[in-house]
Amino acid sequence: MIFLYAGCAAAQEEEKKQEEKAENAKEAPPEPRVFENKGRVSVNGKTVSYRVIAGETYLKDDKGEPVASIFSTTYLADGYSDPRQRPVAFIFNGGPGSASLWLHMGMFGPKRVVLPDHGDDGAAPFNVTANTQSILDVADMVFIDPVGTGWSKTLGETKTDDYWGVKQDAASVREFIRRWLIEHKRWNSPKYLIGESYGTTRSGALLDALEGGWNDIAMNGVVLISSVLNFSLDATDNGNDVGYIGIMPSYAAAAWYHEKVDRAKWDGDFDRFLKEARAFATDEYMPALLKGQLLAPEAHDAVVDKLAGFIGLTPSYIDRSNMRVPLFRFMRELLRDKGVTIGRFDARFTGVEPDGVSEFPEDDPSGYGIDGAYTAAMLDYYTRDLGVDITDRYVTLGGVTEWNWDADEGGGDNSYVNVAPWIERAMRQNKDLRVLSANGYYDMATPFFGTEMTLAQPGFDRSRLKIAYYPAGHMMYLHQPSFEKLAADVRAFISGE
Template structure:
């Protein structure tokens, strides 16, 4: 009998664990909290839950997980800004800015952004929750968000995993969210990081044209190309200011440059890039050998790597080679791609590119335990679904990426729409100078240049991981929101 009981228990256990783990399609958990921001106590609610994506027949085809922070002491939200936050990838959860940048809780990390144990979170004294409510949205297959797939019905992946599909379904989802939360009267802002900048730039126009929802601002954190063409000579030349920044950080420049303040150095490197390097690259093989030698020497001067490397590569030194080469003779370390302050160790000092991205493994070290603990234990959202830091969204259809032009058109149509660009100087993936270049190209007429602004920080892709930049970057967003809100009685007109 004892054996039979154990057998029955074992069979029941197998059946229990064989059940498919499914996320509730439409659910919400509310918890109450407080945080001290800039010396002032702020009471707020955190709503964590899932909300459906509807198809044209009104059936749920996916469910998106979100976290929505709302101040408790403000009942009338018609003048209360709402910030809608996305990360990138594509395929990345909205975790990075959530628990390291704008939200009320941030990672326990050191002042430069490196992991410390025990892992966890602490109050964010610089969160923008004092001036705006915030919702962090996880697109399909990121975080806890999932497609809804029944045995006889399979969701069509092409409706979700591509530049245009992503923008279209998220715009519809945001319409539902804003309606449910009664935020139609609120000033609205989109913030996106990395690929999230492609997403929010496209959404700015899609929300206007398809949902009739008009924004007050778009914040681009470490922006991607957004469909702005910079191939060929422009792409090659634009690398140099970043090379200079990374070399300055690692003290690989000649003393005449190393002793300069970073921003003074970068202004000099930018001027050389625009006025000397780019014209030479445009002429290609017809640049004289004497001129090529002169430029290679100066590029070496600003980058910390040898002149012969530039000559051997026809002035076209790839990013990956730079990450491997800069510290080759200084301990044999590699430098990080997304944040070149981080060092890595390869199997061999020789080679043309690093074995891995040193910064990303460091970040996952801190973020993964923190977000899993925080959502389940502090925000009380209980599920056995795996939280996807990076989810399966590939192949991703990148065709038709015209999102930079979409943003320009949204701005042209909406006189109240301003744009802030934020970049870290040591980001080697979406470099600060490429971010500037994208911003310059967004408005070829120059008629909206006073509505476009740029802020740089002494860190990398996620500039907010550095304590000083966490403070400064949040303050810049706070100022942007306050300055972009129309004065009472101001009309939206040119």
């Protein structure tokens, strides 16, 4: 009887183990999906054959359990056996919450979607062609979609809070880079970060995560495309006067483009016009805003009139706005007489408004003017060219709903993220780190002058810093001459020229 009881207990225990095993197997995620292919592209006058790997990388917790999946696309050129002679560029977009399709299909990938310059993209079919300006001739490329973008996601019971934040995002991308270097045996390769928009913020946070401790992953260079490092310098929020200084020259550039200023006053010289706009912003406009009601009436009127001459709005409108015109009001007001609004990402774009009296734009014409083409081109390329067989929803932008902007301990709700000090420190502690900043004159999302003021601070080594400009917007590669110039600038930067 005793043996019978023991046997039953053992059977029950075994049954329990089998149930637990089955439950664990049920909850465990499937193996990462990986798709490989080969390709060839003529780049910069040179034919490059390459291997492409598109797939998932699982990030794991301390117990070795998968907690998140990051989808990436890697391009490895053939014919390079010595990793020391072959740079690798880790490339991502911003948002936060954007997949890397913009830089992938717009700038650096072996195929590119070509759109009408500052015009609406319409509907399919779109023009997708070989990208003869890809940087695959000088570097391997890894396009990264952070958690919550593209096909990247959390796994199991993992909360998105662990990934959706300035530091959390940087930590996960750092771990992806570490795992990629291990898998591909590329620890001794020259390494570059290329980010656009919030991707430049990510680059700053990544430098802190990558180089901020003893387990360094040292970078050779960082390319900041349409950068935003100090958010206070482009935020036209109530009470943040410095934001109006950072964006004012971008307002001026937009007014010049749409012929809302007297170009003859500057003999048609755009560069001279912007030089004077910058000087006015810091030497006259900023002191006037800081003085507020203490500014003498005649001085107030003089600043209002001069500001109107630069940004194309009437003195009365500027006066009624207390000399502070928020971004979305400027977008709506500049061409109100024509019934259109101008773009935030690219002020050259215009969009028809439903009425003539609204305070803010219905939407951003430089956003809805391109999104359909990029999404279609990216997914067509993945499914038809690379054979990616994934039916999950591909998140272009907008899947990230909450973001922790606290970049440092003790930050408050009224503080602005500033990752510039992390880049400064990385440059001080890594003598080989170089920085290229690429800026569009007509970008009002990440204004060029705000970037200039950030990079002018004492901590930056100007001998290892290059600032480049393009007569286009946030995504300057929409403009063919700017696209070609940016490709040449990045190629030269990676080549050390």
